[in-house]
Amino acid sequence: MLKNAKIGAKLSIGFGILIVVIIVLAIVTMVSFKNVGDIKDELLTENFVKFDLTNRLSSIVANVSIEYYRIQNGSDIRSSRRLIDETVAECNRTVESYTELLDRNNTDEMAIWDELIRFRTIFLSVAGQMNNQIDAGELESFAETFDSSFDRAANNYLTVIQRLVEFQRQGAYGKGVELSGVHQKDLLTINLVIIIGLITAIIFAVFITKMITKPIRECVDIAQKLEKGQTRLTIKVDTKDETGELKDAMQKMILAIKSMYDDCMYLSSEAIEGRLKSRADTAKHENDFAKLVNYINMTLDAIVNPITEAMEVMEMIANKDLTARIKSDYKGDLLDFKKNINLAGQTLEESIIQVDSNVEQILAASNEIASGAQSLAESTSEQASSLEEISSSLEEINSLTGNNADSAKSGLRLADQAVSAVEQSNVSMEKMNKAMDSILKSSQETGKIIKTIEDIAFQTNLLALNAAVEAAHAGDAGKGFAVVAEEVKNLALRSAEAAKNTNSLIEESSRNSEMGSNIVEQVTKSFLEMKEQFSKVKSIVNEISASSDEQAHGVNQISTGVHEMNKGTQQNAANAEQSAAAAQELNNQAEELKGLVNNFKVSRKVESQNHYKQPKNNHLLNDRRQKTAKIEHNPPKALEIKPENLLPLNGFDDDFDDFK
Amino acid sequence: MSDDLIFNPKTNEGKYLTFNLLEEQYGISVYDIMQIIAIPNIIKIPQTPHYVKGVINLRGKIIPVMDLRLRFSLPEQEYDDKTSIIVISLHTISSLQNTFQEDQETFVGIIVDKVLEVIDIHANDIESKPTFGVELDTDFILAMAKVKNIVVTLLDMGKILTSRELEHIQKMKI
Numbered sequence A: 001m002l003k004n005a006k007i008g009a010k011l012s013i014g015f016g017i018l019i020v021v022i023i024v025l026a027i028v029t030m031v032s033f034k035n036v037g038d039i040k041d042e043l044l045t046e047n048f049v050k051f052d053l054t055n056r057l058s059s060i061v062a063n064v065s066i067e068y069y070r071i072q073n074g075s076d077i078r079s080s081r082r083l084i085d086e087t088v089a090e091c092n093r094t095v096e097s098y099t100e101l102l103d104r105n106n107t108d109e110m111a112i113w114d115e116l117i118r119f120r121t122i123f124l125s126v127a128g129q130m131n132n133q134i135d136a137g138e139l140e141s142f143a144e145t146f147d148s149s150f151d152r153a154a155n156n157y158l159t160v161i162q163r164l165v166e167f168q169r170q171g172a173y174g175k176g177v178e179l180s181g182v183h184q185k186d187l188l189t190i191n192l193v194i195i196i197g198l199i200t201a202i203i204f205a206v207f208i209t210k211m212i213t214k215p216i217r218e219c220v221d222i223a224q225k226l227e228k229g230q231t232r233l234t235i236k237v238d239t240k241d242e243t244g245e246l247k248d249a250m251q252k253m254i255l256a257i258k259s260m261y262d263d264c265m266y267l268s269s270e271a272i273e274g275r276l277k278s279r280a281d282t283a284k285h286e287n288d289f290a291k292l293v294n295y296i297n298m299t300l301d302a303i304v305n306p307i308t309e310a311m312e313v314m315e316m317i318a319n320k321d322l323t324a325r326i327k328s329d330y331k332g333d334l335l336d337f338k339k340n341i342n343l344a345g346q347t348l349e350e351s352i353i354q355v356d357s358n359v360e361q362i363l364a365a366s367n368e369i370a371s372g373a374q375s376l377a378e379s380t381s382e383q384a385s386s387l388e389e390i391s392s393s394l395e396e397i398n399s400l401t402g403n404n405a406d407s408a409k410s411g412l413r414l415a416d417q418a419v420s421a422v423e424q425s426n427v428s429m430e431k432m433n434k435a436m437d438s439i440l441k442s443s444q445e446t447g448k449i450i451k452t453i454e455d456i457a458f459q460t461n462l463l464a465l466n467a468a469v470e471a472a473h474a475g476d477a478g479k480g481f482a483v484v485a486e487e488v489k490n491l492a493l494r495s496a497e498a499a500k501n502t503n504s505l506i507e508e509s510s511r512n513s514e515m516g517s518n519i520v521e522q523v524t525k526s527f528l529e530m531k532e533q534f535s536k537v538k539s540i541v542n543e544i545s546a547s548s549d550e551q552a553h554g555v556n557q558i559s560t561g562v563h564e565m566n567k568g569t570q571q572n573a574a575n576a577e578q579s580a581a582a583a584q585e586l587n588n589q590a591e592e593l594k595g596l597v598n599n600f601k602v603s604r605k606v607e608s609q610n611h612y613k614q615p616k617n618n619h620l621l622n623d624r625r626q627k628t629a630k631i632e633h634n635p636p637k638a639l640e641i642k643p644e645n646l647l648p649l650n651g652f653d654d655d656f657d658d659f660k
Numbered sequence B: 001m002s003d004d005l006i007f008n009p010k011t012n013e014g015k016y017l018t019f020n021l022l023e024e025q026y027g028i029s030v031y032d033i034m035q036i037i038a039i040p041n042i043i044k045i046p047q048t049p050h051y052v053k054g055v056i057n058l059r060g061k062i063i064p065v066m067d068l069r070l071r072f073s074l075p076e077q078e079y080d081d082k083t084s085i086i087v088i089s090l091h092t093i094s095s096l097q098n099t100f101q102e103d104q105e106t107f108v109g110i111i112v113d114k115v116l117e118v119i120d121i122h123a124n125d126i127e128s129k130p131t132f133g134v135e136l137d138t139d140f141i142l143a144m145a146k147v148k149n150i151v152v153t154l155l156d157m158g159k160i161l162t163s164r165e166l167e168h169i170q171k172m173k174i
Helices: A007-072 A077-101 A107-136 A139-227 A242-273 A287-318 A332-598 A617-633 A652-658 B163-172
Strands: B014-021 B024-029 B033-038 B052-058 B061-067 B084-089 B107-112 B114-121 B141-147 B150-155
Touching (some): A007 A139, A107 A139, A332 B014, B014 B084, B014 B107, B024 B114
Parallel strands (some): B061 B107
């Protein structure tokens, strides 16, 4: 069948059909052209030539008749005669031409032709007779012949010719009609062939194309689905050509992938369900697929082995053997797995060892606690008696504190008085300072005046000298004047002297007042310092007073505290007894724990040395007693507060006396 | 003070104005002196010898002044209220060969530490000036006088101001 043919064969069949259609079309076309051509040839070479010849013959005969008519009517005989000869010759040639073309099979034509030949012969004989008469010059006989026989002969002849013309005309028309009919028919045939061929070609083209592309399309669809991860696919193999082979190959490929997928899924689901021993059969696969499945098997092996070993180790640990470890070698994360398991085991073992040693320590400690509790009980009773003593001392301190506060209050009063006295002195000093300042100022003013006096004395001296010079210039006339000048000069010198003396005195007084001013300043400063010191004294005395109050309060609190302590001490004694009992209990528990720990198998053991012993009370008690005694002999030094340490009181006692 | 003691060029006897210059006393003949004044405002003049301090305006007269300390190459001193100017009139100086400007009176102020007094110096108190050898110019010293046990150096103002300096001063006087 066509379905099972190769694609090449299918294509060949398709193109073959197309070629056949084209050949048929060509043959039909050629045949119809040939028919049309034949009819056309017949029409052109036979009918039209014959028609032409007969027509010409008709006109020639008419021309001969006309020439004879002209001769009869007396025109130029000679030229007409020559024309007649020529025309007859032509007529003969035309008849001969026609004879060659004559269709002997056509009876109708032949019948007309025979009649034509008969009338022609008559016509020619008449014409010959007439020609002879003309040549002989027997024009009368010619006219007679012309009138009697020629007219008839010519008419008959022309009539036959006309019949032949008509016959030929009809023949040509018949051929034309025939040609038209053949042409129509052939055209129809060609169109029919074209339409049939076209339809056949299209049908085959579509059919063959479908047959080739459809299976390929199916394969492409399957490949696309596979690419999107679908493996549950089937292909129907229904042809045996190349597309069939392609489908078959794809079917096998899908089966291989599906089988590999199934195996992978199987292994994974088994692993998920915890059945780690399941394995896939590699023989079902080939090449890389087999390798892949094999590797998955190997992967499972690699994971399962350490887990199995770890399970064994864990079981051993569960059975209290803490020395169990994973011994096989693993790689990568499994190495970490192994390390971690081993580390867990090791840590557990070490912890147990540690617990063991701790239990030992607890045993020792509980022994200590027991003995400690015992001694605590005894020291507590001693503490109680000490507290009694403290309480009586506190009473004494309280009364001393009251005295202290009283002294501080009187001190405060005295300090106040001192401060106000100092303030008064300060005011007086300020006044004095102002007085000194004004003395200094007046001294400076006086100095200025003295300076002016000195200036005047100098000018006067110069004037006196000038006067003396002038007097000398004047000679004798200036003598008296010179004496006056001398006197003036002396006066000037004396006033300068006096001014100088006054100046030195004023300078001294100004120096003195400056000194006084400085002293006043110093005194004022001292007074201010004194005032400040007294303020300090006051605040300190205040503080002392306040501290005394606080001290009294504090002593009260201490008293209450001591009372509380006394109560607490009683409680302590009871607690110590309880502690001793608890220590014993703890020791028992520790022994029990030790027994439990010993059940574990570990790589090293702690040797037990501690068992509960009754504490050696006497020895421990002596120690405690000594320590307590030490505390009693060294009361805290912080209580020794001396006033010297707080205040720089030295040197102030004298001043204090002054203000009393 | 004798009554008719006038300047005698031979003996140098006459009235002298004494003044102080660095502890020492000097004397100038009163005939050379025009006036004694306290130190006024001195207007400085450029391009003059260092001892010429400038000019002063004395009642409309422009008078050049020089510092005698500087002229005698003594250490300069700040002026105080004792410092005075002695204005000297030059055409009366007999020893000066003033070949030019004979009729014109030329005034020069000299700055001294302190003016003392006008005294009479008699011929018997005067001794001729000492000689220190040829190389030392002592021309400006007129003579040495002893007054009350103090030695007073009498100065010849004409010699102090050499002709060149005088010319200079003349020019300044414009």
